[in-house]
Amino acid sequence: MVNKYGFKILLMKWNNYSLLYIAVVLLMIGCDKSDDDTFNRTVLVYMAADNDLADSALRNIEQMKSSFPINSDNNLLVFVNLPGEKPYLIKIEADTEIVVKQYEEFNSLEVQNMHRVLIDMIGICPADKYGLVLWSHASSWLPVGFQTRSFGEEKGVQMDIMELSDALPVKFDFILFDACLMGAVEVAYELKDNADYIIASSTETLYTGFPYDMIIPDLMAVSPDLRKVAKKYMDYYQQLIGIYRSATISVINTRELEKLAQITSSLLARNSINWGLFNRSIVQRLDNYEEQYLFDFSDFMHKAFIGNQTELFDNQLRKVVLYKANTDEFMGKFLITTYCGLSSYIPLISRSDLNNYYQKLKWCKDSGYRNLF
Numbered sequence: 001m002v003n004k005y006g007f008k009i010l011l012m013k014w015n016n017y018s019l020l021y022i023a024v025v026l027l028m029i030g031c032d033k034s035d036d037d038t039f040n041r042t043v044l045v046y047m048a049a050d051n052d053l054a055d056s057a058l059r060n061i062e063q064m065k066s067s068f069p070i071n072s073d074n075n076l077l078v079f080v081n082l083p084g085e086k087p088y089l090i091k092i093e094a095d096t097e098i099v100v101k102q103y104e105e106f107n108s109l110e111v112q113n114m115h116r117v118l119i120d121m122i123g124i125c126p127a128d129k130y131g132l133v134l135w136s137h138a139s140s141w142l143p144v145g146f147q148t149r150s151f152g153e154e155k156g157v158q159m160d161i162m163e164l165s166d167a168l169p170v171k172f173d174f175i176l177f178d179a180c181l182m183g184a185v186e187v188a189y190e191l192k193d194n195a196d197y198i199i200a201s202s203t204e205t206l207y208t209g210f211p212y213d214m215i216i217p218d219l220m221a222v223s224p225d226l227r228k229v230a231k232k233y234m235d236y237y238q239q240l241i242g243i244y245r246s247a248t249i250s251v252i253n254t255r256e257l258e259k260l261a262q263i264t265s266s267l268l269a270r271n272s273i274n275w276g277l278f279n280r281s282i283v284q285r286l287d288n289y290e291e292q293y294l295f296d297f298s299d300f301m302h303k304a305f306i307g308n309q310t311e312l313f314d315n316q317l318r319k320v321v322l323y324k325a326n327t328d329e330f331m332g333k334f335l336i337t338t339y340c341g342l343s344s345y346i347p348l349i350s351r352s353d354l355n356n357y358y359q360k361l362k363w364c365k366d367s368g369y370r371n372l373f
Contacts, residue, residue: 031075031091031125041074041173042127043219044118048108048136048152050081056207057082057135060178061090061097063212070094074220075125079117081108081154089120100124109136109152109159114167122170129173131219132195134164135209138179140287140294140343141186143357151179161190162360168194174226176219180204181287183250184343185297189261189363192254197226197322202286202294202343203248203330211236226251227323234325246330248286250341251323258366260316264301265368267313273304273372278346285334286343293354298340317342347372 031039045064049057061078068076076092077100087108089101101120106113122130136152141161144150150160159167168191175195177183183202191198214232218224230249237247283303284296298317301310317340324341347355355373364370 039073039075039125039127040222041129041131041220041224042121042125043074043076043131043133044121045076045078045133045135046108046114046117047078047080048154050083050108050154051137053136053207054082056209060135060209060212061092064092064216065095065097067213067216068092068094069217069220072220074222075127076216076220077121077125079108079121087117089117089124091125107154107157109154109157111159111163111167114159114164115169118167118169130170131174131176131224132168132172133176133178133210133219134182135178138177138182140181140184141190141345141358141361142293143354151182161187165190165194171195173197174199174224176210176229177201178205178209181294181343183248183252183341184294184345185257185260185367186345186358186361186363188252188254188342189257189366190361192257195254198252198254199226199230200250200252201248202250202296202339202341203246203326203336204288206237206244206246230323231325234327237327243332245327248326248330248336248339249324250321252341253320253322256316256319260313260320261363261367263312263316265366267301267305267309268368268371271305271309278304280346283346284336284338286336286339288331288333291348291351293345293348294343295346296338296340297342297344299338300344300346345369 047057057080064076078090078092079087081087086105087103088099090097091100108114138151142150144158144160150158151164152159172195174197175191177200181202181204183200188198210233214236215229218229230251233249234247237245284299285292286296287294301313321341324339326336326339329335345358358364359370359373
């Protein structure tokens with residue numbers, strides 16, 4: 001029997017002893033290697049979908065199953081939380097899915113719950129390396145409760161970017177955000193100790209998200225080519241028409257971010273900006289908010305500091321952003337004439353609430369941005 005979300009509920013008819021037995025067996029055989037062996041890579045897709053994205057989550061799971069490589073030595077686990085269902089963890093194989101764990105009902109955006117699921121992933125399918133796909137709503141670094149959400153939204157519960165960092169139990173090989181607006185320097189810097197690479201969009205991500213039927217073979221490769229993954233994302237959206245031809249994407253090398261912060265701090269220390277005179281409207285926008293908070297990072301620095309002052313900044317930014325691409329416009333709302341691969345906040349004097357929160361972020365502390373307030 002399959003419910004409206006496609007989740008197999010036959011297990012629910014079994015008695016408690018049978019459920020316990022099956023759970024133990026599945027945990028033991030979740031990954032078909034001996035106790036002494038580990039897989040090269042386990043990738044977890046964490047779907048916080050107890051919201052209006054449920055249909056998209058199920059569609060993406062079908063794409064994963066249809067494209068998973070036969071006889072792959074790597075593992076793909078998907079955590080799913082859907083409306084009206086208990087959260088569950090499935091192992092994706094070619095054209096099939098295996099339920100390896102079912103949880104009691106909980107909110108997947110609470111720190112302890114995300115941490116617990118990721119620990120389960122490591123225990124069920126131990127590996128040499130781990131990748132993570134974070135799938136839900138999002139709104140960059142913007143704080144919980146601000147118009148939408150920071151990362152995720154389930155029954156009014158949201159997770160801010162600092163909480164997200166705390167929830168991650170290991171350093172991942174990569175984090176891919178299938179979520180809006182997470183290609184921000186503030187987000188990348190907050191998570192620099194949680195992942196070597198980050199793949200994300202600086203604009204909103206349309207409801208179709210990543211084309212998993214195109215990228216799963218690449219993510220499951222022995223050495224994933226993350227530039228290739230990002231390019232396939234962009235190729236998918238470039239071939240669409242109308243407002244659906246809207247996307248940005250970048251691959252970020254987090255190991256180069258500290259030096260970028262140092263160079264930015266030095267640049268800001270040598271210069272001052274008169275916010276009463278600075279025209280934010282001349283900088284490339286990357287969000288659809290009425291007041292506009294997220295702008296192209298490089299364009300901001302170049303508009304704020306005229307001349308050759310940004311040479312060191314430009315050189316380091318090229319080391320940080322390994323790949324970037326964009327469509328010519330976004331959702332018919334604005335043109336994208338320049339895109340460096342990262343967004344950044346330009347302070348609004350009138351928004352002391354945002355400014356106070358922003359000063360808690362690691363990027364603000366280390367990059368000299370605190371001098372802007």
